[in-house]
Amino acid sequence: MENSNTIMSMTEHAGYVWPSYGIAALVLIGLVVLSLRAFRKSRDELERLEAQMPGKSDEA
Amino acid sequence: MLHYFANPTRFQRLSRRVEPWLLAAMLVCFGAGLYFALFSSPVDYQQGHTVRIMYIHVPAAWMALFCYTAMAVSAAVALIWKHALADVAAKATAPIGAAFTFLALVTGSLWGKPMWGTWWVWDARLTSVLVLFFLYLGYMALRDAFDEPGRGARASAILVLVGFVNVPIIKFSVDWWNTLHQPSSVLRMDGPTIHPDMLTPLFLMAAAFQFYYFWLVLLRIRRELMVNRTRALRHRQASA
Numbered sequence: 200m201e202n203s204n205t206i207m208s209m210t211e212h213a214g215y216v217w218p219s220y221g222i223a224a225l226v227l228i229g230l231v232v233l234s235l236r237a238f239r240k241s242r243d244e245l246e247r248l249e250a251q252m253p254g255k256s257d258e259a
Numbered sequence: 260m261l262h263y264f265a266n267p268t269r270f271q272r273l274s275r276r277v278e279p280w281l282l283a284a285m286l287v288c289f290g291a292g293l294y295f296a297l298f299s300s301p302v303d304y305q306q307g308h309t310v311r312i313m314y315i316h317v318p319a320a321w322m323a324l325f326c327y328t329a330m331a332v333s334a335a336v337a338l339i340w341k342h343a344l345a346d347v348a349a350k351a352t353a354p355i356g357a358a359f360t361f362l363a364l365v366t367g368s369l370w371g372k373p374m375w376g377t378w379w380v381w382d383a384r385l386t387s388v389l390v391l392f393f394l395y396l397g398y399m400a401l402r403d404a405f406d407e408p409g410r411g412a413r414a415s416a417i418l419v420l421v422g423f424v425n426v427p428i429i430k431f432s433v434d435w436w437n438t439l440h441q442p443s444s445v446l447r448m449d450g451p452t453i454h455p456d457m458l459t460p461l462f463l464m465a466a467a468f469q470f471y472y473f474w475l476v477l478l479r480i481r482r483e484l485m486v487n488r489t490r491a492l493r494h495r496q497a498s499a
Contacts, residue, residue, distance in 0.1 A: 212309045215373050219312045219366045220297075223319070227471065230358050234475060238482040245485045248492050 265344045267484050274477045281477070285470035292463030300460045310457065312370040318465040319362040322472060323391060324426055326356030330398070331423040334416035344480070346412050347487070349419065350402060351479035355472055357395035364388060383432035384440040387425055394422040408490075 296314035303310035330349045337346035367385070368378045379385065398415050405411035433442045453461070 212307055212373055215369045216308055216311050219315050219369045222365055223315045223362050226358050226362055230354065231475060234479055234482070238478055238485075241482050241485040241489065245489045245492075248489055248496075252492060252496065 265342055267344060270344060271481055271484065274481055278474055278477055281470050281474035285467055285474055288463050288467035288470055292460055292467050295460035295463060301454075301456055303457075306374060309370055309373050312366055313457070314460045314464045316363060316366040316370055317461060318468045319359045319366060320388070321465060322468045323356060323360035323363050323388065324429060325469075326352050326359060326472065327391060327394070327419075327423070327426055330356060330419050331426075334419040337412065338416050338420075343487075344484075346416070347480050347483040348476070349416065350412075351476050351483055352472075353395055353399050353402075355475055355479075357392065357399070359468070359472075360388065360392040360395060364392060382438040382440065383436040384429065384438050387429045387432050390425055391422075391429060394418070394425065397422075 292314065296311055300311070300314075302308050330352045333345045333349035333352065336342050337349060364385075367388075371380075372378050398419055401418055402411045402415040405414065432438065433440050
């Protein structure tokens with residue numbers, strides 16, 4: 200059992216702890232990136248369409 | 260009040276105002292939470308450093324249940340009162356809930372191997388969480404399986420409501436059946452059984468995950484509203 204309190208001294212369980220944080224970061228950041236990319240794409244598409252149809256942009 | 264903010268234009272305006280604050284709160288909580296989780300919190304006398312997996316695993320599991328409950332409420336409101344925004348909220352929540360459920364499963368497995376000696380067991384808690392993950396995937400697949408979006412929304416809303424029976428099963432599975440998984444140690448009638456030094460990072464990470472959800476779901480709802488508006492404009496363009 201590891202007795203030291205500091206994460207840097209972790210040896211025995213490093214192979215379980217670091218992948219947990221790594222996968223969490225990958226999944227959460229990945230979802231943000233995908234969502235932002237989809238958001239920008241949809242926004243550009245809507246703006247292009249509204250520019251083609253003047254007078255419709257202020258409708259909900 | 261709910262009806263007031265359910266107006267898409269009003270919602271977008273409010274959402275744009277709230278999002279930066281949610282983002283800032285999320286970053287602060289993640290910063291503090293990760294510091295306490297990785298550097299400041301003590302090791303467990305039995306589990307050693309693996310206790311640090313708890314600061315990801317437990318908030319992710321809480322969020323998996325929270326997102327599904329939010330989806331079920333939104334689906335019910337969309338079905339009963341035909342609220343378009345509620346339907347969009349359910350759709351926007353699904354991938355976030357699926358991501359949290361995936362994280363709960365994977366980090367649970369990474370915690371289980373050194374502590375239980377196995378990556379997986381088919382017991383009630385683990386199996387019911389796996390079912391929850393498939394419910395999220397099923398919802399997303401069913402929603403997109405119809406040419407007419409309204410039919411997909413209705414069918415998937417019914418699936419979410421039927422699947423909600425799984426939420427109390429997950430919560431009480433550790434009390435109802437024999438399992439390797441430990442019983443509740445935070446949300447208990449007699450108070451948490453975890454040391455305050457470990458509760459601090461746990462609650463900070465839970466808050467970070469909550470702010471993450473609210474920030475991202477608002478962004479995703481705004482995107483869905485734009486998609487709906489684009490579809491309506493195209494329809495009008497085609498019929499003109």
